[in-house]
Amino acid sequence: AQAAPKANEVVIGKDPRLIVHNSKTGVMETPLDILREYEVTPKQFLYIRNNQVLEGGKTNEPIPLEGWPVEIVGMVLRPAHFDASVLKDLPQHEVKMVLQCSGNGRSFFAKYGAKAKGTQWGHGGMGQTVWKGPKLVDVLAHFKVEPHEAAQFLTVNGRDLPPKTGGRPDFEHSLPWSNDPETDWIGRDVMENAILAIEMNGEPIPAVHGGPVRLIVPGYYGTMNVKWVGQIRFEARESYNYNQVFRYRVPLYPVEPGQYDKKKQGFENSRPNWHQKVKAVVFAPLDGEQVKAGTVKFWGVAWNDGVQPIEQVLVSKDQGKTWVSAKITAPDSPYAWYKWEIYLPMSAGEHEVWVRAIDRWGRAQPLDGVVDWNPSGYEWNGADKIKVKVS
Ligand code: MSS
Numbered sequence: 001a002q003a004a005p006k007a008n009e010v011v012i013g014k015d016p017r018l019i020v021h022n023s024k025t026g027v028m029e030t031p032l033d034i035l036r037e038y039e040v041t042p043k044q045f046l047y048i049r050n051n052q053v054l055e056g057g058k059t060n061e062p063i064p065l066e067g068w069p070v071e072i073v074g075m076v077l078r079p080a081h082f083d084a085s086v087l088k089d090l091p092q093h094e095v096k097m098v099l100q101c102s103g104n105g106r107s108f109f110a111k112y113g114a115k116a117k118g119t120q121w122g123h124g125g126m127g128q129t130v131w132k133g134p135k136l137v138d139v140l141a142h143f144k145v146e147p148h149e150a151a152q153f154l155t156v157n158g159r160d161l162p163p164k165t166g167g168r169p170d171f172e173h174s175l176p177w178s179n180d181p182e183t184d185w186i187g188r189d190v191m192e193n194a195i196l197a198i199e200m201n202g203e204p205i206p207a208v209h210g211g212p213v214r215l216i217v218p219g220y221y222g223t224m225n226v227k228w229v230g231q232i233r234f235e236a237r238e239s240y241n242y243n244q245v246f247r248y249r250v251p252l253y254p255v256e257p258g259q260y261d262k263k264k265q266g267f268e269n270s271r272p273n274w275h276q277k278v279k280a281v282v283f284a285p286l287d288g289e290q291v292k293a294g295t296v297k298f299w300g301v302a303w304n305d306g307v308q309p310i311e312q313v314l315v316s317k318d319q320g321k322t323w324v325s326a327k328i329t330a331p332d333s334p335y336a337w338y339k340w341e342i343y344l345p346m347s348a349g350e351h352e353v354w355v356r357a358i359d360r361w362g363r364a365q366p367l368d369g370v371v372d373w374n375p376s377g378y379e380w381n382g383a384d385k386i387k388v389k390v391s
Contacts, residue, residue, distance in 0.1 A: 011208050013060025015044045021119045025050040026058050026208060029124035036283035036300075040096070041127030043206050049101045049125065051243065052168050054160040054207065054228050062204035065212045070196075072143065074233035075151040080143035084213045087198050090134035090142055095195065095218050097335035098303045100126035102221035102248060102273035105369075105380030114257035114370045116377025123281045123384075128337055131216040133197035136232075149179045151234035154190065155241075156215045159230035169242035173224050175217060175274070177234065186274070189307065193218050196229065218335035219305035221273040221379070223248045238267060248273045250374040257373040275305035277381040278365060280313050280340065280357035287386040296346045296388070298353060301337035302328070308360035313340040316354045320367050320383075326355075346390045356383040 007018035011026045017034060021027040029047045038045070043060050050057075057063075068084035104125035109116040119125075136154075140147065157172040175194070178187025197205060197216040205211030210227025217224050223243075238244055249270040251260060280302035285291050302310050309330065314323040326342035344353075356365040366372065369382015 011048060011058045011060065013044055013206065014048070018045065018047070019122075019124065021121070025053050027119055029121055030127060031124055032122075032281075032283055032286060035124055035127065039128065040130055040201055043201060043203075043209070046099075046127045046129065046209065047101065047125050048208055049103075049119075049222060050160070050208070051171050052160050052162050054158070057160065057207045057228070059208060060206040063207045063212045065198060065204075068212050070213060070229060070232070072140070072145050072232045072234075074155070074235050075148040076234050077146035077148070078144050080139075080145050082143065084198070086142075087134055087139070087196055087213065090138050092132055093135050093195050094130060094132040095193070095216065095335060096128065096130045096331065096333040097216075097218040097306070098126055098276070098337050099129045099222050099225065100276060102223050102378045103376070104222075105279075105382075106377035108369055108380050108382060109257075109373060109377045112368070112370050112382070114373045116373065116375060118376050125222075130201050131195060131197040131214070132199040132202075133195045133213075133216070136194040136196055136215075137191060139196055147177070147179075147234040150236050151177060152179070152187070153177055153235050153238050154194075155233040155235055155239045155244075156226040156229055157231040157233070158210075158226050158228040160228050171226070171243055172239055172241045173226055173248070174235070174238040174241075174244050174272070175220070175224055185307075189219060190217055218333075219275060219307065221248075221276055223273055238272070244272065247376065248378065250372070250378050254371070255373065257370065260375050262375045273378050275307070276303070277379050278302070278304040278310065278357050278359050278363045279381045280355045280365065280384055282353070282355055282384050282386050285386065285388050288389070290389045290391060291346065293346060293348045293390050295343050296390070297341060297343050298326070298355075299339065299341035300355065300384070302340055302357035303335075303337040304357070304359050304363065306334035308363070309334065310338045310357050310359050312358045313338070314356050314358065315342050315344070317344065317346075317351060319352065320354055346388070348390050351388050351390060352385055353388060354383045354385050
């Protein structure tokens, strides 16, 4: 058998220590012992998820803005067709945020007895990133686009084309675009915060991460941050695209593991992977790690959709009977990860430590993440449970 290709052989500029899930399109995750070393995840370590690849896109090198066409069409007064180089002349906005695949943590469904189909991500299908570019609303104003007030959704299409024979559908996503900010806060955040990013971590966006132009919507799952933006459409409905209807959604009602017919999924009985759920991840000790008896420092990160602050990260040594509150440090951006830490006395033996975050709306992680089972295993946010061997 041939040795599986290393991350640096799959995508130019990636670190060989990344865990490759799919070498064809380039899907790889960051081991936690690397992820935890950086406040902003450097490009050589950032995870990748591609449904299909932009031609020549398997590299951390950038693609020039000049010569990259973008169009804004649909229910608008004036459609706009422009060269992406215009974007650097408009007022720039920068945002630090967690970029996370909605499938991140999918392997935990299997770990707790309810496997879900798809890439078996650990916790490393995420990273902390900084994006910069003009706000979408400023681009619209610049070109006097004026979306119609009945346009309730924004659909963004990437210029990655499905392989001719691969049978994969084109990639696009719809996001809520609310024209009624008084009553509908979902959609208002897209209006206020969406940017057409042209930089990542202070440099032109690496091709593999969606350069030269990427839609960035802080607080939303990775999939909604469409790479290689070619077309933006304003419409009254969500797109019927395969990736919007049959993928990247979860049922609106509880389903028993294995008991859900994905073919019957539609707009009425499911919702898209939009807002990220509240989540805490243990960065140290790592699951299964050996530590010395005495006082042990546990630490990690926590984040949510940025709509309300994280208020507590709770830690339990006794399967949730009692909890203690970790010290949390808020980031300078509501969409970035919080750091949490706690020192716990640990006696010799095997222990399981549970961690869960709670935000100001009281949104918390379920102790048993399997309660939110869904056929594609999206949006895992069960309390993080790690085993430590104390000696
Ligand atoms: N975009 C495009 N155009 N294509 C594809 O495929 N994918 C998704 C996003 N965007 C895609 C896009 C996903 S799905 C994700 S996660 C993200 O992206 C990732 O990113 P990076 O940069 O990391 O690679 Mo799941 O939710």
